Amino acid sequence: MNFEDRFIRNADGLNLFARDYAPQGGAHGLPVLCLHGLTRNSADFEGIAPNIAQMGRQVIVPDVRGRGRSDYDPQSLRYQPVIYAQDTLAIMEALNIEQAVFLGTSMGGIMTMLLAALAPGCIAAAILNDIGPVLDPRGLARIGGYVGKGGNFASFEELAANLRATQGAAFPDFDNAQWLGFAQRVGKIQPDGRIGFAYDPSIADTFAKPSAAPPDLSPYFAAFAAKPVLLLRGALSDLLSTDGVAAMRQIKPDLISVEVPRVGHAPTLEEPAAKTAITDFLRQVP
Numbered sequence: 001m002n003f004e005d006r007f008i009r010n011a012d013g014l015n016l017f018a019r020d021y022a023p024q025g026g027a028h029g030l031p032v033l034c035l036h037g038l039t040r041n042s043a044d045f046e047g048i049a050p051n052i053a054q055m056g057r058q059v060i061v062p063d064v065r066g067r068g069r070s071d072y073d074p075q076s077l078r079y080q081p082v083i084y085a086q087d088t089l090a091i092m093e094a095l096n097i098e099q100a101v102f103l104g105t106s107m108g109g110i111m112t113m114l115l116a117a118l119a120p121g122c123i124a125a126a127i128l129n130d131i132g133p134v135l136d137p138r139g140l141a142r143i144g145g146y147v148g149k150g151g152n153f154a155s156f157e158e159l160a161a162n163l164r165a166t167q168g169a170a171f172p173d174f175d176n177a178q179w180l181g182f183a184q185r186v187g188k189i190q191p192d193g194r195i196g197f198a199y200d201p202s203i204a205d206t207f208a209k210p211s212a213a214p215p216d217l218s219p220y221f222a223a224f225a226a227k228p229v230l231l232l233r234g235a236l237s238d239l240l241s242t243d244g245v246a247a248m249r250q251i252k253p254d255l256i257s258v259e260v261p262r263v264g265h266a267p268t269l270e271e272p273a274a275k276t277a278i279t280d281f282l283r284q285v286p
Contacts, residue, residue, distance in 0.1 A: 002050060003061075008094040010065070010087050012078065017069035018042065018091055021049050021059035028056030030124050030286050033100040035088065035108025036061075037266060038207070039147055041068030041198050043185035044105060047270035048278065055282055060100070062091055064107075066200040076202035081107060085114045092122060101285055103278070105129040106239070106266050116223035125228040125285035127278060130237050130266035132244045133217035133251070139239030139265055140214055148204025151197040159183040159195050170236060170264030222251050230281040231257040232274055236264035256281065 003019040010016055019042045032052050034045040042061040049059045063070040064084050073079060088111060092100065102123050104112035109131030116123050146166055153159040160183035164174070174182070188198040229252060233240050249255055258277040260267040267274045 002053070003059075005069075006060075006091075006095065008091050010090045012065075012073070014065055014071040014073060016062060016065060016071070016087055016091060018060055018062040018095075019045075019049070020095070021053040021061070023056045023058050024054045025056055027058065029101075029282070031058040031060055031097050031100045032282070033088070033092070033097070033102050034059060034061040035084075035102065035104040035111050036064065036067070037106035037108060038143065038203065039067075039197065039199050040105070040186060043068070043198075045103075045269065046185070047268060048103075048275065051275065051279070052282065055279070057101075057282065058097075060091065060095065060097065062088065066203050068198050072200040072202070076200075076205040079200075079203045079206050081110045081114055082118075085111045085118065088115065089119060089122065098122070099124050099286075101125045101127070101282065103127040103129065104131065105269075106131050110217065113217055113220040113223070116227070117220045120223055120227075123227060125230075125281075126224060127230045127232065127281060129232045129269065129274075130234050130240050132231070132240050132248045133221035134241075134244040134247050135214040135217075136237075136239050136241045136244065137214055139237070142238060144207060147207055148201040151201070153187070153195040156180060156183045156187060156195055159187045170234070170238075170266075172236075173262055218247070218251060221248065224252055228281070228285050229255055230277060231255055232267055232269075232277060233257065233259050234263040234265055234267050235259050235261045237266070239265045 003021045006018040006020045008016045036044045041063045045061045052059050102112040109128040160179040187195045190196045260273045
């Protein structure tokens, strides 16, 4: 794949990894910074990042600490979005990026909302993938039921079968090849040759308990008032409800929203509706 490996050392002494896709055909527009979800990593965007790079934009896709090729944190209490947001600023500084268009999936969207409030100058526009300031407790409970658990499989095919069993409702149209590709993105070969998830199980230590009231991130989302925002929602999502989208429109009436059919939390961004929406949006923003 057409990207360079970047490693950035953060303030806590951890090495953070990022994929750096060069703009194709000359640079046109600000870089796009892609932030993945809770249990995912930079591979999550390998279906959309090359498309964005072909539009003439540099694309930076980090592995959040504790995921993928970034270092695991020995202090699990530091696994929280506000610290991930600070890491993102460190990556931008190291790569001499003052401002970018942000594309955040799930937790990556939460990080984006936090940055809109804490460092508004770094965000020119944002794409939020199946996430908003009001979270549906059903989705939080489902995620809490699997994060940090399991993850010892004999093969990627076995991991794919597990993913189909646990997340099949979100991707009812996936075929065997897509489930295997999903497994290869979220899994990694362990030293003993078995397959585990590509994240530190300790990320579960600070994840909200299913019984806890979901946080209201509305004050952070309100920081997007003067910025262009595209919202993608999976039509089958159990984390971002239609009421949640309506609440976002109350805060930001000019919100652009697109529903991605036949997919739950969260769209892979390879769906035609998602790809078209992202391409159209990027043509309209700096």
